[in-house]
Amino acid sequence: MPPKAFKGEYIETDTGNKISRRAQIHGTQRIILGGKTVIQTDAVIRGDLYRSSSSHASSDDPAGAAPSPSVAITVGRYSYISKQAILRPPSRLHRGMHSYYPLKIGDHVFVGERAVVEAASVGNHVHVGKEAVIGGMAILKDFAVVLDGAVVPAGMVVPSWCVVGGRPARIVGEVGEGYGVEGADGGLARERYRLVGK
């Protein structure tokens, strides 16, 4: 069901991203959207939290350091950031320095309403339920499902095809082999994109 759209709620970019005018996006130059990604109203995307490589000389050697305009958040194609969701790059203390790490989100990812994502990487076809919290530096592999209201602890790895839920989240099941097939559960990203702003 499409949201109640008034005229031009969404800005559509050249690559087909549909971004709500009322989304709060900080540090846009450090955010990469893969195209056809939807960002809904009041979503918060913190592209301003990036690793300041120039502040410390030794911190740009590791492999995680991006090229000069370091990217804070990468989002793939057909991903969907629901209302009031928060995307925030993860951070941790590394050698006494508090530094941010890039947040990578794959294709066909759904982030539910009021979810908070601080993962290090989110794979393709991942479903994050509403009001779920993904802790810092967590890794969600492809086809992972985070149930509504789950709290994925910091640093947790959710393997592919696994369903996690609870606080703290544990693996509670697996999705079927057909998960993510176009049009079925987990494969509705294109349909979802199509209905936005209509």
Add this chain to the structure above:
Amino acid sequence: MSRPFPYTYISCPCADTPVPDPARKRRSREFPQKANPDAPGTDEKGTITEDEEEEQTFDPRSPRSNFSLYPPEQLLYCEDCHQIKCPRCITEEIVCWYCPNCLFETPSSMVRSEGNRCARNCFNCPICTAPLSVSTLENVTGNGSQQGPWVLSCGYCMWTTLDIGIKFDKPTNIRTQLSKMADSTSRGRQMSRSLGDLKSPLSNYASVDEQFSATEDGGPDQPTEPLGADARFAALKGFYRNQIAETSTSPNDPLGTDFAGGFASPGALNRIMSLYNSSSRLSSLYNKKPKSKPPVMREALTASEGLKIPVPGAEDAVVRRMASDECGWDGVASIEQRSFQPPDARFADDLLPLPVLLRTKRSKRCKSCKHILVKPEFKPQSTRFRIRLIALSYIPLATLRPLTISPPQPGYPTTAPTVPNLDSLPPLKPVQLLLTLKNHMFDPVRVTLATPSVTPGRVDTKVTILCPQLDVGANSDVWDEALQGTAPGEQRSSRSGAMGIGYEKVAEAGKVWDKGRNWTTVAIEVVPGTLPGSGRRASRANNDFNDSDNDDDDDSVDEKDLDWSGQSKDPNEKLQPDEDVLEIPIFVRMEWDSENQIEQPVSKSSDTVKRELAYWMVLGVGRISPDLEG
């Protein structure tokens, strides 16, 4: 019911077959649509029972339905049996074991010897089960030498191994470090030794000795050294193995061999099978006098054999500690926490970090014909499959979405179509739904839909499928869709625009709503029934069950007597849980001509064979609101 509306479930017919009979399955493979060809030779009888079966409509509320309804993406399809296969009609074989935390594969030989837990650095918090991370104690800023002691810390509940007094010398191979420490810890607790004696060969044990003071006061003085939990288990296991090997009379004693073989389940089965054989030990015991006196097994006698005699007064010490102020509620380990710990662990201080349980990737086979249905790639991180026969690529994918409230209400402005709120459907107001069937096969399919005109259960919802027979085109070529652009989307959007402007498109009986290359949409009209308890139903006498505990104050509400779901014993008008959920059972029968396969040479035409498949599908439409004014 956990899914958001609207949803689709598909019923696997295996729930109706009482016993998985391989012979029956083999026969039904030859006649895939004969639901019950049980009596060979009496064909008419068989068809009669089949007809009787088909007379029954599927009730999504019956308790049995819980076991047969699956979301479509969980279903597989066996190309050999031509049947839908649910997780109950398959067998699984483990392809590989991997740790869900580090995603490394563990070879199965190691799983057999070491147990199914990650042997690396992956641990779960014993308090909250969140994963633990290895972190250093020395927060050396800048200075690169992080040689400090290491601990496991939980990022969720902030538990660290320091709470139980464990530090690690190096950040790798923590499992072995921990197992050494665990042995020495329990030894230390029981022997109440000094700290210097406790030091493991790695000399990395830093005990916080005050914690154990409560349990230590009744210190035993056993001559032999008590073992840790793991070592004691190993000792007991070895002891019993020796006992059985010694007491077994003959080398082919089933009990002895299979125990020595490590409780392998085929061996155990073998023992059960040969329990009453003449060669078995039991029968030889009872039938003829044993030639030799049957050797007697004994239990463990010494601590080195795994015997553990609790310290006198240990229970009292535990109770006293539980009652003491410094322990409190949080100091006592909960049952969930203890269930993964050694049996002696009673307090939160005794809980050790849990190595992460391994997970498996599994291939799946059809239970009846043993064909492989799913075979994933071996690597744990790979999400691809070598074989994946999912039902979604055979049966049409059904999606349901609501149409606007129809017929056009005079009060509504026509520009803003009112989409019915599926979470509270007003009773007795017709709702139109669009059911789209999308074909994933390369052959066009002819689909027949059937539904009982009134849904089963106490809530009478009238359902009308306006076009029960439809054709769905073939999923011919992916390039067609690409060349046509986003044809389905455009059509759909123009349709929604059209219905927004005026109700030009009115669902007509006998006509499909819309049609695309490989999909067809039909309209379904639904009149939700009134819930019991919401009153104003055509009054029906309810003679039987109005006496006992009719405690709700709702008066003059009558309940329908006829109840298909077996819930009619419920005397009051209260809703059963989820009784207000509107679920429509639909019988789907699909026919198509598929290319002939090599193994079936007999068919009337040379290269195609007619196939059909039928199953029950349940559409979860929404929730009916209790009040009549929706």
